[in-house]
Every structure is written in C-alpha cells, then in structure tokens.
Amino acid sequence: MSNRVGIRDVAAAAGVSVTTVSHALSGGGALSEGTRQRVRAIARDLRYAPNRLASGLRSSRSQTIGFVSDEIATTPFAGRVVLGAQEAAAEFDWVLMVVNSNLDPDLESREIRALLQHQVDGIVYARMYHQKVVLPDTLASVPTVLLDAESDAVAISSVVPDEWGAARIAIEHLIAAGHRRIGYLANEDDIPATHSRLAGYRDTLNANGIAFDESLVATSGSTAQGGRAAASALLSRRERPTALFCFNDQMAMGAYQAASLAGLSIPHDLSLVGVDNFELIAGALFPGLTTVALPHFEMGQWAIRRLRAELDADDTLQPEHARLVCPLVQRESVAPPRDDASAGQPH
Amino acid sequence: MSNRVGIRDVAAAAGVSVTTVSHALSGGGALSEGTRQRVRAIARDLRYAPNRLASGLRSSRSQTIGFVSDEIATTPFAGRVVLGAQEAAAEFDWVLMVVNSNLDPDLESREIRALLQHQVDGIVYARMYHQKVVLPDTLASVPTVLLDAESDAVAISSVVPDEWGAARIAIEHLIAAGHRRIGYLANEDDIPATHSRLAGYRDTLNANGIAFDESLVATSGSTAQGGRAAASALLSRRERPTALFCFNDQMAMGAYQAASLAGLSIPHDLSLVGVDNFELIAGALFPGLTTVALPHFEMGQWAIRRLRAELDADDTLQPEHARLVCPLVQRESVAPPRDDASAGQPH
C-alpha cells in the first residue's frame, strides 16, 4: 500500500477515469477544455507526480538519455560538457544517465548495456577531446550522437569544435594587433585538432599576405613543460616572433615561464594567445591569458537537442555534422608589438 | 511487437515459466541448482537483458541513484567526484542520474522532483566545495547522503575532507624539511575549510613547539591574484618566512608569481605547499607544486557505498559523518631552508 498519490487518486478526486487524467495531463485524447483544466488543477493540488518507470514501460519512452564519456575525471572541461547536456535535457524533461569508461572498451560496453537495460531513449557518446572514434557495436540499437568525436560511420550525427576557425580567430586577432611574425607552439599528437589548428594558422597567415615560415612552428608535448621548451626555442632565435599562438592554455603557461626566463614581459615584449579558455589557468596567469574558448557547453547542448530532433522525427533524419564556433576570450596577453621587436635580442 | 528478447522468450527456450526464469536470474526462490544453471545459460545465450523499467516498477527498486550537484561546471574536480560515485555505483549495478542546479533553489527542487519521478532509490546531494547546507525538503522522502557538505539535519550521513588533517600533513612536511618560519596564505570566505585549515596550521605548529605568529598569516581572496598579493606582503617582511602553506593551488600559483617578482627561487629560497592537487596547475607550475590532495574521488565512492548500506539495512542505520584523509602529493616545491634565509632580504 503506497501512500504516494497515483493517477487513480487524481481520477477519483476529479470524478473521472484514469484514461481521462492521462489524456488531460499529456495533452492527448479528445477532452473538453473544461475537464482538461479541472483535472490538471486537481492533479496539481494533489501534487501528483507520474511514475516515469510505469509511463516509460508502457510508452517505451523512458525520458532518459545515456551520456557515456571516456575520462570525465581527467579533464576540467567535462563539467561544462555535462552541464550543457544536462540543461538541454531539462528543457525536454529528460534526465541524463552518466557513465564513464576510463578508456576500457570492455567496461564501456558493459556500461552501455546497463544504459540500454534502463531503456534510455538515446545516447550521447562523448569524448573529452576532439578525436576520431569507432563506435562500439553495442550502440547500434539506439539513436546516438557523437560529441567532440567523429566517426567513419557517417550515418551518425556529431558535433565538434571548429578547430580551423579557432586558429583563424586567434591569428586574426594577433594580426589586427599589428603582429606579422607569429610563432606557433604546436602539439605533437596525431589528433584532429593538431592538423586543423596548424592549417588554420597557416591559411590565415597566407590569407593576410604573411608567408608561412615553418621555422616559426615549434612542436612539443602539449603540457606546460612542452610549451616552456618550445617557446624557449622560438624566443632564442635571432629574429624572435613577437607573438605566439599556443595549441592550448597549458602550453601558453609554459610560454609565460619561458618569457619570464628570457626576461621578456608579456604582453609588451611578447603577445600570447592560447586555446581552451581554461579559467583556472587563463585567469590565473599574470597577466591574464587571451585565449580561444572551446564550445564545451554548446556541444553538450547541441548533442541533446539533436537527439531530440532525431527522436521526434517520424522518418530518420539525415545525419548532421556540426562544427561549432570557438570564440575569442580577451584578457591581457596581447598588445601591439614593440617597434624594435624585430631587432630585439633576448638575454 | 518488440524484437528484443524478454523474459518470456527465455522461459520458452528453457521450457520453464517466467517465474522460474526470474528466480533463476535474481537468485531468489527455491530452484534446483540444475534448473538455475540451465536457465542462466540460456539467458546468456539469448543475450537476455532485463528491462529495468519493468523490474523497477514491480519491485520498486529502480537501481538508479540521483546525483545532484550545485555547480558541476565551474570546478575542475567535479569529474573526479562524479567518477568516484559512478564507479562505486557500477559495483552494485546502479546507474547515476546527474543533475545540476547552478545554485538556483527553484531549479534544484524541480530537478529533484524529476529524479523522484524516475523513482531513484537514493540521492547523493553534492557540493563542489566543502560547505554547510540546508536540505531542500523535496529530499525528505528519499534516502540521501551529503557529499562535501554538512547539514544541521544530523540524521543524514555525510562525507567531507578532513580539512584540519590536510593542514597538519602540509605543515608537518614543511617542519620535517627543516622549516620553522612557515607562513599561511589564507582565504577570506566563511566556509568550513577556512577555519579548519587555519586551526590545523596553528595546532600543528604548536604541537611542534613553534609559536603561532599571527603576522605570518596573510589573508586574501582564494585566487592567483589574491595569492600573489598575500605572498608579496609576507615576502617583503624583514624576517620573511622560508615556507608558505597556501589555502589552495591557485593561491600557490600566485605565490610563485610573487616569488618570481621578488627574485626568490622555489624551492631553495622559498618552499610552498598548496591544497587541491589540481593537476593542471600543480603539475604545470615550475617547479612542480607539492600539494595536499582533496579526496574527491573517494568522497564520491563513499557516498554511494554508504547509500548502498542504508538501502540494504532492514532498519534505519545510525547516520555516519565521515572525514576522509587528504594525502600529500609531493612534487618539487619543498626543500630545506637556506641557512641564511633568516637574514635574506628580498630584492
């Protein structure tokens, strides 16, 4: 004997059948507007809260979405992705079941199976940095959208950052500030961001009449240590760059350290632009780091909304592959180059 | 007509009733070991996956836990907390429904109600930093445990970091390295960590025969800027401290900046210990920051396991209030003080 109020309690209180209550609340059926309003009012008064297990069982729509990610714990951006997804889900009265696989494919497929047992209506398959993936076949049976990931299975919608555009906006900002000798602290992993940002860097220079100079690109691991080393190398050149575009904020942090060691002050001796807008770094560096933000929140949002569209559609939609824009977040690490910068010799 | 295999398919294939299948799989009922094994084998062969909506509906155990947090997106630790909870949940074949309220009480109670509609078996009410909370009354009807939060409603179990111990382990480490003049970069918020860490700092000094010197405590906002200012103040003293304990890693990052401005090298002129073990800062600083880690993962784990215990118990358990230990993570920011440090005059 449950003391929670169920649909039959509402029906009894309203003097109608449960059918009518269900229709009144769901908006379905053919009811007079009067009854509909009356039933709704009574349901509200009784604080009726439908049991989603029961309604999901009958309607085979659980109103839940599975969110599977690879390493939610190791990246600080995970929260923004989840938040974007969760907020968008709330718009549709959906709830998110979050699961993490720590890069273990067996665990991952076990967890996806668990989600399927819970009858999730769809799955957001998220990576914590932009990468190519092959989908576990466990996912075959459920509508899926890829987040920060791309697959050869082109039939599945996906959303990623516009990496090329991220580089472009950074470089255009530096050019607008007057820089022409702009170095790039590149990473060395073979991931989409690597190639697209480098291409964006090169293309944008070219588009602005600046010849791409390979010797201004220093490659290293995408950490502060790597950034420090790579920046040091570039800054010790005879004609050092007046500005550096950095693969990410961590490398930019390394560049701050290298600049400090080289006796260069930011932004006057050296301008810097990072990528990530990782608040705790970009905001904590001194002076603040101007950086390109990745659309983590927006990707979460996009994935859920897309899932909604696919679930709503009667026939299957054409898949969509979105590249979301990466906005520039300005702080204090960019200034016009010094006139004598080209002649400047550090140390 | 669903083509998914249900319990009746298994029953048919095994030549038994659905009752028997249910018992065989759940471990309940009175079945011969032979039948039990046979049914299980057949279920496995057919890849039978129970519909948790149906089973939850009937048994009123949904195998889901609600995880409600305040600002999952603004702290980089959220991922570790969620991961700890999620991994522990997986141990019990539970799945986590994650919901975020962005500090909006209305939104929060709407979301908790959504979780209740989904019949969650329990709720983890998590904050992203250690604080006192008053529980929304929406939670009254469901087993709840508090994570990184404490409530006056003492009947509810909770888990928080041992803040006092965090300070103690840091100070003991510095004392062991030979420091006696140890400053503290304190924060200014009125939160439990503020008072407990300060107390831990003072008590540990006293316990080691070092008089607490209020003038060695510099208070400011708990950001890199704040840390920079506070550290600068302490370092410009006539008898500057040889080591600083910092409320968090961000303030420690500010201390690095202050040290650099003062021409002091870390760790030889100044030793530093932070709190948070925020990898992207502690590991990226140069040299690496020795810091006290907060047990984010472990708190997530503890909360779920505790919930499990409470749900398993026949009668209600006594609530438990855990303070988890905060381990020291050593990097390179601590060294013995220089002999002449006391005489050293910066700049």
Add this chain to the structure above:
DNA sequence: ACCAACCACAAAAACGTTTTTGGAGGAGTT
C-alpha cells in the same frame, strides 16, 4: 424520422517484470 458522424469520456488491454499464492509429486512419519 433515420442514419452517420462526432464528441466526450470510460473500460480494458497492454508494457515486462517481480511477488504472492498455489499445487503436484515425493519423502518421511505415525
């Protein structure tokens, strides 16, 4: 005045499990 069409609602089936109740058969006891 008759039939069709429609409106507003209700009855009942269905979703896929778990739980309760029942029952056939065999073993043990008197």
Add this chain to the structure above:
DNA sequence: AACTCCTCCAAAAACGTTTTTGTGGTTGGT
C-alpha cells in the same frame, strides 16, 4: 494407509502508467 512436510516449479496478480477500443448521447444532414 493416511497425513504432513518438503522440494520444485507454475499460474496469476500486481506495479502505475499509456494506448486501444468501446459507448452513450448529441448534432446535423437528408
């Protein structure tokens, strides 16, 4: 031989909804 007590399994009810089907009464057209 009759009764009780196990053991092992099956039938059926139940969980709380949604969906399908049914129905009495009014409307409207002829």
